Amino acid sequence: MNDKADTRLFKKVIASLIDESLKILEDMWQVCKDPRTPEEILDGKANSTNGIPTCGWSEFMEKHHLLRHYLDRTKRFCDDSIDNGKGLRL
Secondary structure, three states, X not given: OOHHHHHHHXXXXXXXXXXXXXXXXXXXXXXXXXXXXXXXXXXXXXXXOOOOOOOOHHHHHHXXXXXXXXXXXXXXXXXXXXXXXXXXXX
């Protein structure tokens, strides 16, 4: 492949990894956010989830692990493209 094609492919791979990371992060946010309204929080209403993600800890940790994997993969792609100058290695 030529440099332009390598660059396009690299950008698509990175964009895909970042999109998947953002989806997982949004999922994690949704299962961790406080179900109470701001007024309920100010009134001192107890949190019904007791700080436990609504999906449970095992699913939450699975999402966390997957997010870490995607971010690590993205970093490795970027580091490799800078370090060796040989183009994208999938």
